[in-house]
Amino acid sequence: MMNRTLSRKLLGSMCGISSPRLRFAQSAVNTVQSQKELIKTRELEKDELRPLYMDFQATTPMDPRVLDAMLPYQVNYYGNPHSRTHAYGWESESAMEKARKQIADLIGADPREIVFTSGATESNNMSIKGVARFYKAKKKHVITTQTEHKCVLDSCRVLEAEGFDITYLPVKSNGLIDLKQLEEMIRPDTSLVSIMTINNEIGVKQPVKEIGHLCRSKNVFFHTDAAQAVGKIPVNVIDWKVDLMSISGHKIYGPKGVGALYVRRRPRVRMEPLQSGGGQERGLRSGTVPTPLAVGLGAACEIAQQELEYDHKRVTMLANRLIQKIMSEIPDVVMNGDPDQRYPGCINLSFSYVEGESLLMALKDIALSSGSACTSASLEPSYVLRAIGTDEDLAHSSIRFGIGRFSTEEEVDYTVDKCIHHVKRLREMSPLWEMVQEGIDIKSIKWTQH
């Protein structure tokens, strides 16, 4: 009895203390967060000019041709594509199947191998968790890389908590994986290798074909997150021997909220579905397929296929223009990631002795990002840059320039001019830059006394 009251009293007093503490802790978290987010959110005034868009890796504007294809399905053809008993269902179904074929054609697959999802995040979750869980009785090992997208890494963390063994493959300083190392990591109980095609932060292109052939020879399934690659570089799941491939709608000038997963039929990839329900999409992804979004994704894929060469040539030209102008005007600029094995439209530059956030704030006329959109406003340097061994200070000074189908020469020139101006201005204010100009090696300085 005594014990109980005592413990109750103790508990009560603890609660009494802990609740203001909690509040304090929470407000501390809030201040930390507001300190972290240096760049304030602010909506544009009615008569203010809009910044120009240079963040095509975060998302792309929808192509007007895509919207044109989608609108009839937002307006008139509202049938459920899975309704088998009336014309409303049939017309939606045939539109959905046409879209499936358009997606399949772009990546060299069979339409029956395409599953509609809500986006690349869902596709990645489905592949990694789905395949690993299906084969868990015999195989408990999954390999991925340190530079994957957050959703791949987080899915792997979840698997780890379920008792799977995960290998996070390091990358070389150019951002590419070492094939030899990958081969050594593959074990008899490895069920899946997941490596992205094009990195969203530094734009490097992994040797997907070689990885695919290696995995096939070892009898391991190979998943690749191709959200940044599909429609921008030629992709072929047969040549590459890919077993699962994630595709995103809004990265290829399609609608947001839709994506696709390619799941190989022969040799068949089996997986445990994440969602339970009506058994749509071969039972892999229950839930009504959103016809307008599917039609939009299909149209975006068809346009991407038609425009691939034209877009690629143009993006390459603009990217070279940007790099050449910046590099020739300012010293100590480092391009992150391999210079050759890359998608040209994603340029990640580190401006030494300049704080990335200050530069972003100065370049408020330009919609840019220091890396992935998920972590764009935090002071933490990107884990991708850390994985390629970028120095902490260089990682803090990096900016990603994203060029796409709708970018113009004038936009690139404007960006370059502003960038050069502000980097020079910020460096003139920087004591570090001054010291470097005086020939002092900054790395040799001991900043703290203890």
Add this chain to the structure above:
Amino acid sequence: MAASSREHVLSLYRMLLKESKKFPSYNYRTYALRRVRDAFRENRTVGDPKAVEELMNKARDSLAVIQRQVCIGQMFEIQKTIMEPEEKKSD
């Protein structure tokens, strides 16, 4: 290319440019103009009447898309971009 057909092609080309110029969005407008010009330039030497007819049909479809999308763009017009004052100067 037959003379009459040449006239048709040119008139369609001019129509496409005229409609593309109406896009309120800077990036859509510049893209449409550039893409139309490049497509016609690229197919300048196509001589086969069947191929010309096919391309003409494609262009007619594109014209309809542009007209509809210009309308939608105009319905939801927003602020101009930072690039536009300069664009006017260079015109």
